[in-house]
Amino acid sequence: MHTGDAAPRRRRKPSYRRIAQATGAVGPLGIGIAALWLSVIVLLPLAALTVASLDNGISGFIDAVTAPNALASLRITVAVSAVVALINVVMGTLIAWTLVRDDFPGKRIVNALIDLPFALPTIVASIVLLSLYGPQSPINIHLNATKAGLIVALAFVTLPFVVRSVQPVLIELDRDVEEAAASLGASNMTIFRRIVLPTLTPAIISGAGLAFARAIGEYGSIILIGGNIPRDTQVTSQYIQQQIEID
Incomplete structure (x- = not known):
């Protein structure tokens, strides 16, 4: 065995x-x-x-993208989009903070309105902005055919990207850590800089990147208020549309 x-x-x-x-x-x-x-x-x-x-070969492609008006529209697009992203980083984070940390009448309505640019056709947004800031502005603010008009239009359509990126992180943020730091004598600015901001930074960067990318390719919201002036307010999407119509 x-x-x-x-x-x-x-x-x-x-x-x-x-x-x-x-x-x-x-x-x-x-x-x-x-x-x-x-x-x-x-x-x-x-x-x-x-x-x-590449229909006209590599040389034709290079000539098309290096044309003076093409380069000018690209510079305007990148510069305006960068400004819009920076503005929305500040204002979007502030709005997200207010919606999460504060209670006020109409909070749910404001929270729902944040997503309005996602649902609203961009050409409608351009019409609304033109009627508000155009030549017949009821508030006497004229931004038609200016870079400021481009910034306002692009900020409107890209704001939700930052708010909706930061808001969930703020909701999940552990308040006990902030309260512990406050009990040890840390100021509100120190708590925000040392505890809150490092946690929010990835979400802020993500939202800013999405806002910048959307602004780079945006067309509908700036088609009327932008003016489409070459080398002044013409962005790349409008320049491409112009070249398609010429061809």
Whole structure:
């Protein structure tokens, strides 16, 4: 009779299906569907755009993107978008802080209005801004065909990106840490700078990046109030539209 220890059983290598079930992975079918959808929605249009931009060869592409008006529109677009992103970093963070930390009448209405630029057609926003800040402004503020008008229009459509990026982080922020710091004698500014701001920084950067990217490609909200003046208020999206109409 064999009295020794039984030989250890050889462990089976876990199958991909078991790993997927344990980790929540979608598996090969899900990956294939995601890759197909990404290709149809993103990669194919980008590939078609690349091919179309090289119809006249690389030299023709370089001449098109280095034309004086093209470079001027690009400089205006980047500069205005950067200013808008910085403004919304400050104001968007302040609004998110107010919505999370303060209680006031109409708070739910204000919170819902933050998403209005997402739902409102951008051309409607341009009409509203033109009627408010155009030549017949009821408040006697004329921003039509100025860079200030571009900034106001782009700030309107990009504000929700910063607010909605910062707001959830503020909601989840542990208030006990702030209260402990205050009990130890830390000032409000010190608490914000040493505790709150480091936690909010990734969300602020994310919101600013989204706002900047949206402002770079925005067209509808600035089509009327911007004026489309070459080398003054013409942004890249308007310049591209102008070139399409010429061709």
